[in-house]
Amino acid sequence: MSALTTILKNFQYERVLSHNTRTKMIHLLGQVDGQACILSLEKLPYDDHAIPTLGQHVDTLADEVENNIYGWGLGHIRLEHLDTQIKYIYPATDLHIRKYEDQQRYLIKETPTVYDEVTRPYINSIPATRIDWVHNILNGKAEVDRVLYHDKHEENGFVILPDMKWDGHPDSLYLVAIVMNPSLTSLRSLTTNHIPLLERIQSTSIKIAQEQQQQSAATSDIITDPPQLRCFIHYQPSYYHLHIHITALSMQDPPGAMVGQAHLLDSVIDNLTLYPDYYQKATLSYVIGEQHPLYSNYTTWLKQ
Ligand code: M7G
Missing domain, CATH: 3.30.428.10 (HIT-like)
Structure with a gap:
């Protein structure tokens, strides 16, 4: 089992250190085997190959609004490609925690x-x-x-x-x-x-x-x-x-x-x-x- 897989399996969530809703990046603090661990997750851009058919992969739609020539809603797109970059710092020091905290x-x-x-x-x-x-x-x-x-x-x-x-x-x-x-x-x-x-x-x-x-x-x-x-x-x-x-x-x-x-x-x-x-x-x-x-x-x- 890779180190990342082990960390993800054993990560016990404690709190959010920071969450940037614009860059879609979140830093979480938790424990792994009694030691501090920082887990950072970042949403990746769309895969170039998937772009032409993105619309066809929307499988759930909610909160739809229509007004004149404008329309929008929330969707879920089921894609094969990997969509999140995941990083960890383990064991994380106090300095690491302070660096990522809002x-x-x-x-x-x-x-x-x-x-x-x-x-x-x-x-x-x-x-x-x-x-x-x-x-x-x-x-x-x-x-x-x-x-x-x-x-x-x-x-x-x-x-x-x-x-x-x-x-x-x-x-x-x-x-x-x-x-x-x-x-x-x-x-x-x-x-x-x-x-x-x-x-x-x-x-x-x-x-x-x-x-x-x-x-x-x-x-x-x-x-x-x-x-x-x-x-x-x-x-x-x-x-x-x-x-x-x-x-x-x-x-x-x-x-x-x-x-x-x-x-x-x-x-x-x-x-x-x-x-x-x-x-x-x-x-x-x-x-x-x-x-x-x-x-x-x-x-x-x-x-x-
Ligand atoms: P910095 O200006 O000292 O600090 O840059 P910052 O992290 O606040 O930007 C250090 C650079 O090294 C950053 O861009 C980090 O993403 C990168 N970096 C840090 N670590 C621990 C590693 C690593 O283990 N491998 C690689 N390839 N890059 C790293």
Whole structure:
């Protein structure tokens, strides 16, 4: 039995952490064998092959309304394709639970002093095991058959693979590039010396996305346009080992692409070209939930 099957079978529901009715994504908290488990369910878009006959598969209709040339109702469509992406975090830590819980958010202006006195000590306090999943990918211990590119050079290398958030649909392509160099923890670590690395990540991402596009296209389709990508770096990230989010421009509202969190890779490269130590000197503003440890650390620091 797969780990996911076992989790689903034994999951004892406790409460909803958050439910986004627009993105149709819900995070549930429960217990599996006495330990906390987060189950995330997300409705997938319609399967391309099923689209032409969607109307014919409606087998239940309710609440129908007709008015002039307009009409609507609620239906149930019986389809063969898989319609939900299911993820789990198990055992989930308190930090995971706080990350997915609905909460008040605040904008923090992080000056270099705030970084030195609040953020850096917080990063240093995070147990190293929190990025075990990253090391597993870099060392070829997990997701090995999903890796799309791997340059193993210890300082300038990086890996590119599908992000956990990608539902597999080409229009919502979501890849993640993770650098090999463990001393690069976040945007704050970057200097002008890293421009070649960032540029290689960008050009390799375009090649990989093109290959993905080619693979998913029908054999008769000839694709000539290079893929349009939105590459960005989160600040604050959830994991302090530098990684770059690579998303298809065709994805409307990609998760995590909001102002106050995402820094466009092109702008990062440009800032570093203009000012080599931009990310050590700049005030970086970010949005954070009140349950994030950085929020309480920051408010305590302010009171000193
Ligand atoms: P982030 O900016 O640190 O945090 O990005 P976020 O999760 O708040 O966006 C980490 C990225 O790595 C996210 O896009 C995650 O979906 C992705 N990710 C996280 N984990 C634990 C995994 C994993 O185990 N495998 C893969 N392939 N991606 C992951």
